[in-house]
Amino acid sequence: MRHFTIFASRNDTGDIPGLIAEVFADGYKIDGNSGEYVIQPRKWFNKNKMVIRVASEDTDPDYFANNIPGMMGFYDRIPFEDEQLKRLVLTQISVINTMLAIETDKDYDEAYLTLFQGLLRGVDGIGFIPDGTLADYDGRVIVHPDGRSGNAEFRPRACTRKIRGEEQVSAEGEQRKQETIAYLQSRNIPYIEGLPQLPPLADLHFKPREEIARRAVALLLVIQYACYILQDEGVEQSRQFVTEMLDKYGVTNALTENEADLLQQEEPEHQDAVNISWQYEAYWVLIWALGLVESLEFPNQTCDCDFAIQAVSSCDSFEEFLGKTSPRRPEEILDEADRNYRLHWACVNSRIKGESAPAGMNESIVMERRRALFWLIGSEGEEWDHISLDT
Structure with missing residues (x-):
């Protein structure tokens, strides 16, 4: 897979550039402004460049107005084996106001996934994989695409702006x-x-x-x-x-x-x-x-x-x-x-x-x-x- 999206509920995004610099401090070159960061590996044999686009309700309100309802509808239609978990997931989605959309040139490996999890922890968010899997801030699965529960001890988290x-x-x-x-x-x-x-x-x-x-x-x-x-x-x-x-x-x-x-x-x-x-x-x-x-x-x-x-x-x-x-x-x-x-x-x-x-x-x-x-x-x-x- 080449896409990994992080969603979070935050009062602001001012600390995210520093977080990206911290997570990719070792072995990566970072170029970016206006919410888009191009990250290029410095290693000779790793050419898998990535782009991270950061958006919030303040910077891109149309994205959230147009996409969050669809995300809620998608998970509402999944037959969760645990209805309480479904309610918790829908509650979390309802207070999302920040997104880090990551795209890599090639399929990413476990090493890249570990870096993504560093961003997840840093923003206290949830991770969305294109097949529908949701991961918690610690990388553990919240729910699988078929509705099976993962091993995350998930609880919704919301900032004071969205609570x-x-x-x-x-x-x-x-x-x-x-x-x-x-x-x-x-x-x-x-x-x-x-x-x-x-x-x-x-x-x-x-x-x-x-x-x-x-x-x-x-x-x-x-x-x-x-x-x-x-x-x-x-x-x-x-x-x-x-x-x-x-x-x-x-x-x-x-x-x-x-x-x-x-x-x-x-x-x-x-x-x-x-x-x-x-x-x-x-x-x-x-x-x-x-x-x-x-x-x-x-x-x-x-x-x-x-x-x-x-x-x-x-x-x-x-x-x-x-x-x-x-x-x-x-x-x-x-x-x-x-x-x-x-x-x-x-x-x-x-x-x-x-x-x-x-x-x-x-x-x-x-x-x-x-x-x-x-x-x-x-x-x-x-x-x-x-x-x-x-x-």
Whole structure:
């Protein structure tokens, strides 16, 4: 085999370059920058060069968003002979945020495997072999590809940034999770038990009514600007109009960094405009949370854009808009957050397998709804542009 991947849950990756230098100090030349290290043996008769690519959720969020759900699905489908071990493995995968992907020019031998195990111990991770074998930090097998247990005394390990441990488990969270699973079963939508609970109400920090309203108005206005860009309408005229509307409603300070950046770009990036235009679905959740939309229908149809615009444009001031709102109960918002969290997993899992999203869902709608819902519940204190959308 020529591939060996190490996964871990870590607060940062700052010590990994030093660890690589330490493990390969004897007999190897190391060249690398920006998270990729080329390691060349100095011995005459060993030409098996290797490349180690280091990535984290901070440096490569798309990798983790696209691949970790598939990894969870893969091990969820394996018939473990020990169901408790299966739960432990799925828990470990759910908190992975760091990867060291190792590729060698030729098949590696036991000597190289020993070096890889040095990296494993150093990052306190798990090792993934292409045939599906999982190894613990000490090199002992956790589980074989056919589900047989190895001899590792395995326990999940998670950093403080990713921990979803016992303190996050609650009767309330489990009840909410099981109610969502019943909903998924009623629609024949796949799910996995290993996807963690969301925290209970008491551990969350729900956004107040006025903050939600300001976020909604600012977002709608910048979405309109993004749509003008995509329709090739005059950028300067559109920018001026939107800027004036932001001032009129007094919500300029409610723009996110990404939104403000789009407004300031002399020649707006097309993809930036596309990304923000899709947030109509996130805005729709915000006005639902404010009681202006009756219900969130199944995510297979885009929202009513005319109604979405009218909700704000019919008001002459922010105060008039705020006066029309009647916020929903936190319990209702958290129920929707849990539902979209598990719907998102189902969408990503299907995409990884090359299949259409189940039950006709649109993954982009689900993802943007989740962004808004997780922001509303104050998930991990993340700001709008940086809501973690991993599953």
